[in-house]
């Protein structure tokens with residue numbers, strides 16, 4: 492198994508770990524968003540979606556453990572990359588200028604990533620590890636977003652998630668080696684469209700719940 | 705008539721690898737806009753020598769953009785502001801009168817400063833050495849068409865082989881990663897049938913050597929392809945990734 496450690500522990504291997512776990516999170520986000528959209532069909536639709544999901548029992552537990560494992564890999568590898576890359580240039584330039592390659596997404600990856608980690612903990616405390624006896628998930632979410640502070644935090648978090656994904660998604664394809672003259676322009680467009688879907692799709696939900704529903 | 709300009713230069717001066725360096729300011733007066741950037745430094749160095757001061761050390765050789773010896777970071781951009789240009793091919797007409805120009809050496813843990821703007825780039829050679837050899841049969845020359853190579857593969861390999869090994873990709877990378885350089889060297893062989901027999905061994909040993917030399921990790925910032933004087937594309941990095949996965953996961957090579 493030494494070969495596996497050598498392969499995954501190399502600079503390209505660490506990139507691969509970031510790419511695969513990152514793509515995993517992107518598909519999770521797509522599924523999470525699809526489920527959340529049931530909110531627009533009213534509280535019964537949303538509550539029954541939640542009930543159906545929880546009736547899957549062990550499958551959900553397995554999925555949660557899988558996500559937790561992915562998160563650990565993504566965070567530990569990302570931190571290692573951040574530290575190693577910082578060390579790779581001990582004397583900094585006194586003048587830095589981009590040639591146009593970097594984007595806000597690529598520039599801020601470690602920082603947006605760190606913010607998202609804190610946000611996810613906050614999010615789980617709010618809606619996951621909360622006592623749900625005598626109430627419904629719809630009520631919990633609805634009353635949370637009556638607080639303007641929550642709405643602002645969630646909208647900002649979604650903007651930051653979109654910035655992270657705008658670089659992460661196309662970058663994952665480049666990393667797994669899928670850079671093709673025919674498909675790369677399309678993949679880049681998809682990354683930006685997907686980021687927009689995250690901002691609008693997730694970001695509008697708190698606003699809708701707090702002010703419209 | 706030749707136009708001349710006056711400039712203020714801030715140049716990194718460092719006596720040796722272990723010495724502390726700093727930016728020194730020099731006036732460059734009556735610089736012809738037809739000069740190259742290196743010729744401009746030559747003029748300053750003549751002036752410094754006449755004043756009995758130590759001239760600015762910098763690497764150069766061909767001065768026609770093909771050897772890869774020259775290079776410095778000019779106002780935050782490796783090889784200066786022009787696209788697809790080496791420092792020796794950068795002309796002073798791209799600067800305006802009274803400009804201030806900051807000139808720094810390539811910055812990377814793997815490229816220690818030897819003196820002033822000259823850096824030690826043998827790390828790049830070490831990666832190539834780690835790549836080893838390719839198998840070429842000796843004996844009578846075989847027919848030129850015995851091994852078919854598509855025009856497309858030949859073109860892509862030629863594009864990769866345009867790398868002059870100057871190190872600008874490392875200097876430009878926010879992570880000081882050498883992936884563009886390595887990907888060019890791996891690609892130029894991986895695209896040819898002649899490079900196939902040792903492809904797996906080559907990908908693994910070259911990547912391992914790169915990691916050992918203290919370069920950073922690529923995070924697809926794509927600054928390298930924007931700064932490369934030979935405009936080498938990051939599609940080569942994707943190819944290197946594929947070669948490395950093939951070698952790491954599917955070959956018997958360890």
Ligand code: FES
Pocket residue numbers: 763764765766767768769770771772773774775790791792793
């Ligand atoms: S001196 Fe040869 S490339 Fe500039």
